[in-house]
Amino acid sequence: MKFFVDTADIEAIAELNETGMVDGVTTNPSLILKSGRDILEVTKEICALVKGPVSAEVVATEAEEMIKEGRKLAEIAENIAVKVPLTWAGLKTCKTLTDEGTMVNVTLCFSANQALLAAKAGATFISPFVGRMDDINLDGMELISDIRTIYDNYAFETEILVASVRSVNHVTESALIGADICTAPPKVLKKLADHPLTDKGLAAFLADWAKTGQQIL
Numbered sequence: 001m002k003f004f005v006d007t008a009d010i011e012a013i014a015e016l017n018e019t020g021m022v023d024g025v026t027t028n029p030s031l032i033l034k035s036g037r038d039i040l041e042v043t044k045e046i047c048a049l050v051k052g053p054v055s056a057e058v059v060a061t062e063a064e065e066m067i068k069e070g071r072k073l074a075e076i077a078e079n080i081a082v083k084v085p086l087t088w089a090g091l092k093t094c095k096t097l098t099d100e101g102t103m104v105n106v107t108l109c110f111s112a113n114q115a116l117l118a119a120k121a122g123a124t125f126i127s128p129f130v131g132r133m134d135d136i137n138l139d140g141m142e143l144i145s146d147i148r149t150i151y152d153n154y155a156f157e158t159e160i161l162v163a164s165v166r167s168v169n170h171v172t173e174s175a176l177i178g179a180d181i182c183t184a185p186p187k188v189l190k191k192l193a194d195h196p197l198t199d200k201g202l203a204a205f206l207a208d209w210a211k212t213g214q215q216i217l
Helices: 010-017 029-035 039-049 063-074 088-099 112-120 130-135 140-154 168-177 186-191 196-212
Strands: 002-006 024-026 054-057 080-085 103-109 125-128 159-162 181-184
Touching: 002 010, 002 186, 010 039, 010 186, 024 181, 029 039, 039 054, 054 103, 063 080, 063 088, 080 088, 088 103, 088 112, 103 112, 112 125, 112 140, 125 140, 130 140, 130 168, 140 159, 140 168, 168 181, 168 186, 181 186
Parallel strands: 002 024, 002 181, 024 054, 054 080, 080 103, 103 125, 125 159, 159 181
Antiparallel strands: none
16 A cells, blocks of 8 residues: 655655655645645645655636646646546546646545545546544545445546544554545655664563663764
8 A cells, every 4th residue: 555645744744754754745724734744835845855656736716717727736746636626527637637648636535436536537546534424423534445445346447545544443444445545644654664663672672672781873
């Protein structure tokens, strides 16, 4: 499974990137607001830092303007994936930009039928929002499983990019189902390494090492 970082925080991306755990980055208008940065400026910095796809989202709602914004964003760098909402205007934009050779991430997916439409429109990535589904007592992981089955049935090349990830369990379950990518905030990705038995074992080893009176350096 590939890991994308869901943030526009340059420092957080750089820290995780040093570990080799960053395969791409996803941003959205809310994350741009949180960063306090100009969208074109911060996205350019992220693209220079990360080798993989960097999603930058359009904000127009009509296809003609979406396409214009998408083309503008695509000019930032070769690894830009233009992010569009799963609406008919978004699907039209997806088809147009994909035909022009631009990666497209279709976002705000909440049903298998929507995911099917995105794949037929040529989406590079489909972003189902599992956390937001859980918020309204729907099973986000069931959606991921349904999309995986449909895409495998018809050999669609669109990659399943699990979004709205709230916990390490979302990551585990997505990997077990066979999702291609999981995008998560830096704090969730860091928690993947946490385990109380690891902490307990390390504490015991360090205590025994101190008793030896030795040093490695």
